[in-house]
């Protein structure tokens with residue numbers, strides 16, 4: 001197997017590059033044909049690798065790539081989930097090489113989607129090929145690769161609800177998260193949820209001359225920024241009444257367990273160019289980005305934004321606000337609490353509109369399962385170290401949905417690094433990580449099959 005991976009490494013990379021050249025940005029309709037192209041590419045590669053029943057399953061949105069290899073109905077079945085859609089590449093001028101012209105610099109593949117999630121999804125296709133070429137798969141495998149993860153997986157939920165038989169499995173395997181460092185493997189055992197809203201504050205019925213009216217009327221931008229500023233207090237606590245009511249409190253033992261994952265605050269600051277950090281009082285930086293909920297403005301606009309100065313009081317001001325949620329917060333409930341509160345703190349002089357976007361339920365993965373043990377042993381085999389369980393700060397909303405709809409847990413065995421700049425300019429993925437994933441995945445199948453049947 002090892003020799004097979006060595007011999008085929010360059011071809012694996014060349015194929016991944018081909019996939020990375022397709023700008024399958026899901027949020028922008030103008031890339032629709034590229035989205036389909038990426039789906040077809042994966043379908044074809046799965047067929048070449050030896051998968052059966054490969055098809056593009058049409059949905060009202062982007063297609064889901066399905067393929068399987070059923071070797072024995074008595075063996076367990078692993079359902080591999082991944083996503084072939086990517087985030088937009090902008091701001092383009094900050095990329096050192098064009099986002100859809102992948103290149104390797106310093107052992108890293110630079111391209112949009114290199115890590116999130118084309119690189120990680122493609123590891124599964126190549127790991128499958130490697131197994132097929134070296135004695136076959138030790139259990140049944142199904143692939144379900146979607147093209148709408150970055151826009152809320154709306155139609156995946158629809159697909160899952162309508163295809164329970166087709167995708168029936170014993171465990172879901174996902175590589176869309178990360179490890180701590182290349183010599184510190186980790187398995188993600190929790191993900192945050194999400195509530196995302198857009199707010200609009202309207203003042204006067206038209207833009208006004210800031211000299212003729214300024215001082216006597218509400219300025220929607222001033223009002224909005226004041227309202228936003230009040231949402232988080234000086235201790236980093238979110239001020240929305242009821243916001244923390246359902247936040248699961250971790251025991252000291254649980255916190256101590258999570259604190260075992262190595263972390264350097266100095267390195268953390270250095271990586272992102274900060275002299276100092278801030279966050280919720282009473283919690284460490286790793287805790288702030290994993291087991292605690294947050295509220296962040298993701299975008300804010302209004303008024304005059306072109307070159308030069310224009311003296312104007314705008315009629316409207318807008319912002320996009322995200323709240324990362326933790327167990328057992330409910331996204332719909334939080335969106336409602338936010339809306340009520342936001343409307344209540346608005347002065348009478350303006351009107352406020354809150355529009356909810358997609359949300360996501362937080363997820364936790366049990367560590368006492370056969371699947372977790374198999375994943376842990378697989379990583380231990382290839383890294384030479386037992387992986388640390390970590391809670392991820394990001395969201396993969398379908399993990400909670402899989403549990404709800406299929407009763408299945410997911411194994412979040414990702415190989416990325418926090419420094420891979422996913423969603424940012426110069427996203428990259430280590431060639432080491434790509435190959436390590438391809439090497440590790442077959443061990444998961446092997447151990448999962450062995451441990452499930454023994």
Ligand code: BES
Nearest residue numbers: 116150151152176177178392393394395
């Ligand atoms: N793969 C990421 C999520 C992730 C990355 C989780 C690293 C843990 C570690 C995923 O593609 C993503 O970006 N999810 C979105 C949520 C979605 C609803 C847009 C996110 O977390 O912002």
Ligand code: MN
Nearest residue numbers: 116117149176
């Ligand atoms: Mn992803």
Ligand code: MN
Nearest residue numbers: 116150422423
């Ligand atoms: Mn993403």
